[in-house]
Amino acid sequence: MKLLRPVLWALTTAFVANAHSLPSPQHTCVIPALKDGRDDAPAIREAFSKCGNNGKVVFQKDTTYSVQTALQLHNLKNVQVDLFGTLEYSTDVRYWILHGSYYYFQNISIAMEFSGEDITIDGHGSGTIDGQGQVWYDLALGVGGLYGRPIPFCLRNVKNAVAKNFQIVQSGKWNFVMLESQNILVDNITLSSTSDDFQANPGNLGNTDGFDTINSNNITIQNSWANVGDDCVSFKPGSTNIHVKNLTCYNSAGIAIGSLGQYEGVRDVVENITAEDVSLYGSRNGAYIKTYVGKRTYWPPQGGGGGNGYVRNVVFKNFHIENITASPVLIQQCTHWAGYNVPACADTPPTGFFSNISWSNFTGYMNEKVGTKAISWTCSPLATCEGFSFKDIDVKSSTGANGTYSCTNVVGYNSACQKTN
Known part of the structure; x- marks a missing residue:
């Protein structure tokens, strides 16, 4: 047991060094935003299709992207994602119940998932993912397992990734999920899920976990802050070789x-x-x-x-x-x-x-x-x-x-x- 922390640290340090030595992106895609109420998800998909391999994808600063359909950003390789702007999910409950990306464990539904290898997602201190979760808190009324509640951010089947310097607010369910992934560094992430009705009905915020790991290996979560209504971190089945350090949690389980x-x-x-x-x-x-x-x-x-x-x-x-x-x-x-x-x-x-x-x-x-x-x-x-x-x-x-x-x-x-x- 005394060797656990040095081994984890050595693994993480080696991975981080490798992540920062990846080849420079060969091409860059800057995502436009419609800004007229229409869905920006098609433009996001197109950018990752063009620049998701050996490239860079940029969400522009001071720009809000309306995400009205599920994002399955798969087969990525050696990609830098600069999340300067804000992703704002729609409140179309019926759509998300029917179309979120499904995973069997507790019937979870994912609104946006990244898959692939050698991925860096950097919010540069301004990037935001807004799940507009109040509609889900009011609908669930404490039923944490209500089907279809969308998870706004997921690393799914990812090998070698860094996610840093962004925030997730008002998640519909769990905030930040690592699923069937390995060699992940999570650094300087802020999570906040609060309900307007929390004082009168605190149960309606149930199952808004902060960080969750499922069937994942060699994960480091560090230097982060969370104000969530359920577990601040939950090591779910299949979680191995995980190191959490320097974490502050408010109103969690x-x-x-x-x-x-x-x-x-x-x-x-x-x-x-x-x-x-x-x-x-x-x-x-x-x-x-x-x-x-x-x-x-x-x-x-x-x-x-x-x-x-x-x-x-x-x-x-x-x-x-x-x-x-x-x-x-x-x-x-x-x-x-x-x-x-x-x-x-x-x-x-x-x-x-x-x-x-x-x-x-x-x-x-x-x-x-x-x-x-x-x-x-x-x-x-x-x-x-x-x-x-x-x-x-x-x-x-x-x-x-x-x-x-x-x-x-x-x-x-x-x-x-x-x-x-």
Whole structure:
């Protein structure tokens, strides 16, 4: 485990050096904008068709592009994308439900996806992707898995990419997704998804994750900021060799592994994860792991369960947390979002293997409306949780009291999280 961070850093450093040594673009396409309410997506597709190989594609500064149809920007190679302007998605709910780019996991729908290799997308500090998500928040009303909610930005089946210096606002669902991709550097990205109705109905912002990784390897996410209504980062099934550092999150659900085990009979794997130097403000959780119940109840994306797999070699360190509403250190098994008539966890406990996971140097305080549980590790009796450790967990209650610890079915710890022989 001590070798994880140097190995990840070496891989990322080698990749970044290679990315900056790519050949100069041979041709440039500057995308025009109609500016009359019509769809600019055809012009965007044409630019990538002409300049998506050994070229440069430029979205002009101080220019808004209306995106009314899905963008599947595939077969790219050695392309520089200069995103100076703003991409603004339409609010045509019916269109996006019917035409987004589909992926099986939780029935996600993608509005814009990049595929290929050796891709650099640079917003130069001004680039913006506006998902106009309020229409989706009002429609979903807390149903996070509502079919068709569009993801505004996705690297899908990408090898070697840098995405940096732009912002995504008002995403219809998850903000920034890396799917079946490898060797990705994400740097200086700002994400913001806020609902007009959040104070009266905070649930309607559900499933607006910040960064998500699915079946992806060798990812670095750094120097970024997010104000989102769900997980700030979620390492979903198939996430391996990922490093998150220098991240600030507001109003999120925390840094999450999972949910895992949602698909019956499917083996989910997450391993070699480091998240460090993270600040969480107004978060529901700190750094946590969540798995579905052990028996399928209804169907994904809301229902599910009955899968298995393992999580191993995970480091959470140097977290500062303020106004948290649950536990900063948490394992949450038997997750479900299916609604009523879900069997009790005791009747359908999940299976799985969790090993070599550590939490260290957590500081801050909890919300006055919650208790003082700083550590809550609740493992299923049918799962194996071993090699767990914590050190310097100093997250206090709102009154300044020390946090309490609770451990269930964790190898080497009693119910008060004291080490046993």
